[in-house]
Each structure stands twice: as C-alpha cells, then as structure tokens.
Amino acid sequence: MSFKIVLIGCGRIGVLLEDDPLRSKPATHIGGIQFLLKNHNTPKNLILSAVCDIDSNRLSQCMKKYQIEKGYSHYKEIILAEKPDIVIIATWTSSHKDIAVFAAENGVKGIVLEKPIAVSIRQAHEIIHTCNLHNVKLVINHERRWDCLYRKTAEIISSKTLGELKTIYANVLSRSAPRGDWKNVLNEAGGGPLLHDGTHLVDMIRYFAGDIASVSGHVTREDPSFGTETTATAFMQTQSQVNIFLEAGGMRDYFNFEIDLHFERGRIRVGNGISDYFTTQNSGRYTGFYELIKTPFPSFIRNMNPFTGALLEVIAAIEKDTQPFSSGIDGLRAIEIIFAVYYSASLGGKKISLPLK
Numbered sequence: 001m002s003f004k005i006v007l008i009g010c011g012r013i014g015v016l017l018e019d020d021p022l023r024s025k026p027a028t029h030i031g032g033i034q035f036l037l038k039n040h041n042t043p044k045n046l047i048l049s050a051v052c053d054i055d056s057n058r059l060s061q062c063m064k065k066y067q068i069e070k071g072y073s074h075y076k077e078i079i080l081a082e083k084p085d086i087v088i089i090a091t092w093t094s095s096h097k098d099i100a101v102f103a104a105e106n107g108v109k110g111i112v113l114e115k116p117i118a119v120s121i122r123q124a125h126e127i128i129h130t131c132n133l134h135n136v137k138l139v140i141n142h143e144r145r146w147d148c149l150y151r152k153t154a155e156i157i158s159s160k161t162l163g164e165l166k167t168i169y170a171n172v173l174s175r176s177a178p179r180g181d182w183k184n185v186l187n188e189a190g191g192g193p194l195l196h197d198g199t200h201l202v203d204m205i206r207y208f209a210g211d212i213a214s215v216s217g218h219v220t221r222e223d224p225s226f227g228t229e230t231t232a233t234a235f236m237q238t239q240s241q242v243n244i245f246l247e248a249g250g251m252r253d254y255f256n257f258e259i260d261l262h263f264e265r266g267r268i269r270v271g272n273g274i275s276d277y278f279t280t281q282n283s284g285r286y287t288g289f290y291e292l293i294k295t296p297f298p299s300f301i302r303n304m305n306p307f308t309g310a311l312l313e314v315i316a317a318i319e320k321d322t323q324p325f326s327s328g329i330d331g332l333r334a335i336e337i338i339f340a341v342y343y344s345a346s347l348g349g350k351k352i353s354l355p356l357k
Contacts (some may be wrong), residue, residue, distance in 0.1 A: 002045035003034060003109075003315060006082050008075050008099060009090035010053040010062040013114060014142075024305075029088045029141075030066060031308060032307030052078040075099045079106050086314060088112045097123040100138070104130045109138040110314035117331030119190030120221040121339060121356065128328040139310050139324045140331035142203040146309025150204060152300040153261070153270050157208055161263025162279070165209060168244045170259045172197045173252040192228030194208035194219075194250035195338050197257075201246065203257055203326075203334045209242045211333065216351045217341030222251065234341045264314070267292050 007014060007029055017023060018031040026032040033048050050070035053059040055114070063071045072078035075095075079087065079102060087103045089096060089111060096118050100111055104127075111131065117140050118124040131138040144150045157165055174193060206212065215236045219229035230251055236244040258271035268275040278292040285291070290345075310326070317324040340352045 001319060002047060003085045003318075004047045004082065005088065005311075006050050006052065006091065007048070007079050007088045008032070008052045008078065008083040009088075009114075010051055010055070010058045011090065014053075014088075014090035015051075015058075015062050015066075017291050023191065026305055026307045028279075029090050029307055029311075030062065032305065032311055034066065035305070036308055036311065042227055048090065049082050049084065050078055059341050067214050068240075068289045076102060079103055079108070084108055085318070086110045086112065086311070088311070090114045093119050093196070097127055101130045102126045104134045104136040108136055109318045110139070111139055112310050112314050113328075113331070114141050114291045115203070115331065116190070116195055116335050116338075118335065119195075121336055124328070124332040124335060128332060131328060133272030135321075137314050137324055138328040138331075139314045139317070140326050140328060140334075141306075141310045142200055142326050142330065142334070143310065144200060144204055144241060144306050145207060146306040146313070147268055148300050148302045148304055149275055150207070151304075152298060153268055154208060156268065156298065156333045157261070162266030162268070165242055165261060165263055167262040168209060168242060168259060169262075170201050170203060170205060170244065171247040171256060172201045172258075173247065173250040173254065173256040175251060175253055187312070190335075191342060192219075192230065192232070194229065194232035194341060195335065196244075198232065198248035198277070198338060199334050201248065201259070202337050203330065205236075205244060205246075206330070206337075208334060209234070209238045209240070209244070209258070210245075211239050212337050212340075212354050213239045214346055214353050215337060215340045215345040216349050218349055219342065219345040231344075232341060232345070234344070320326065 015028055015030045018028045026035045036046055051062055051068050052072040053074055059071045087108050089099050093116055100113055101110055161213040215234050216232040218229045222230040231249040234246045258274055261268045265280040275297045277295055277297040279295050281293040282292045283289040283291040313324050335357055340354055344350055344352045
C-alpha cells in the first residue's frame, strides 16, 4: 500500500529545527519524512506530495531546500487538491481543530497532529469525534513515546524490577516570561508553559504511572495583563495512589525536562540528557540501613526516532485498523489534566477529581 503525505506547517517543529546542528536527526516532521523516503529498509511506499504554510517565504524556502514541487498557502487547498492519505499538522495549536476536522471530513486516512491536541477540551472532543466518525487514525505527537529511553523506563516499571512505583517528581523549566506574541493571548494559546511544554511531561507521567485521579494546582503570572501563566505547580495522585509533584515554567534561565521516579527499591531519573539508575544496597555510612547507589542504566537499543515513529505509527494503525499508540484520547487526557490544574488554581488550589465532568 502506498501513502501520499502532505505537511501543513513549515515552522519550527515542521521544518526549521532540522537546521539545528546540535539536535539529533531527524528533528522535525520534514526530517522524519525524508529519512523514511531515503531508508531502503523501510517497507513503505511513501510519497511527500506537497507542503503548506501561510508564510510564503517560509514555504518557498522549504520547497527549495527539500526539492518539493508543490506548495500551498491554505490547508483546505492542499487537502482538496492533493487528496492525501496522511496529513501531518504542525501548526499553531489554535488552528489544530479546524485543520484536523476538515482533513477527517475530506478523505484522509490518518493524521499526525502536533501536541497539544487543542486549546480546549471541547475542541479536543470535536477532533476525536470527527476522526472516529470517519475512521481516521489520529496520532498525537507526544514524541517521547517513541524515544527508546522512555520506552525502556516503562518496561522497567511494568516488570517491577525496582518494586512498586511510589512517587514522581517532574519538571519542565524555562524562561517563560510574557513575550507579547500569540502564545500570551489566552484564546489563541489555551495556556502557558504547562500546556505547551508541560503536555509532554503530563503525557509521560500517564505513560509511566497510569491515569490521574485528582489534582491540586497553583499558577503565577509575571505580568497580570497576560492571560497565560509563567509558572504552574501541582500535586497529583494516580488511580493507583502514586504521588506526583510537578512544576512547569518557573522563570529559569535554562531549559530542563526531567522525570524523577522513586520506587520501593530504587530510583530512575530520565529527561533531556538524563538517564540515571539507582538500586537499593547496603549503606556504607549507616549500619543496618540501605541507601540508593547509582548503577549503570539497563541497556537498550536506540532503534527508533520520534519523528519517524509517529509517522510509522499512523501507517500501522491504518493498515491494521487499530488504535494508535499515542491516540487522540491520550492527547485529550493530557490536556484534561492540565486544565484541571488551571481550574484548581482558579479555586485557590482546591482538589479536582478526574475525569472532568
């Protein structure tokens, strides 16, 4: 089976980050497509037929660099003209609903949609409902789901090698001051760093620990005139009683993504540039006590890239008529948790039960 693909959005995650010399490649959707097109070991007949962007300069630069013959300035034009099997949507979050719904209503078989799924729970439900109605396979690009480090961590959790998972400390920290662009307009952005970076964090927490049962949240705003937060903190509990402490934003002069998992008999830290593994051993300082000793992280093979993984995932879901790993429901659950944190914060940190009614 052959698959005609179009890419809508030639911005950072769609195209531009491929030029970052420090990032491992592929680092974008265009990079993932190009890798699969050139990889003869990939048993798929893929065709990148066209790209789309509202910025004409960015569109022409992408077409020239990647030798793509056809480009469009509007998502409706590219979908109606190209009749693609798969649409990759790498646009502003506020546009996700309109593009995904139009694509699902106009013959596509699969959609890879950038995170977060939408700027509201209502919009997320509309996307999922329309895709289900037309049997369109929807993959949300929470990219760490296809990262071998995180998959190995999930395997260790499931095996209970270190006993039961008890507590998670998680953060995604950045200089999240208001910048005066669309990300600070609440109706356009939906939220601040907790939504736009924290969606990865929340999705990984669910991946590791299961569904969240309750949240209590607090937010601060460096500039009250902006609707989006600069810092969000939360305490959560999963349905299996795992305790979770989370921080997003935080006004730091650095970027950090980290998940610190504490078990009955060990500890794992994973994140950007982090892969630490600790086991319980006899203490060298206190007689009769045990302590955590750092040991080599269990071995695993890095045989998957997030941007090829998401595309291959939607192809497999189409071919096998299965529910994708990192589905629309997963995207919905992530933003449901995030909006519960915002809602709790508006009520002074009141405990909110999930799922939201």
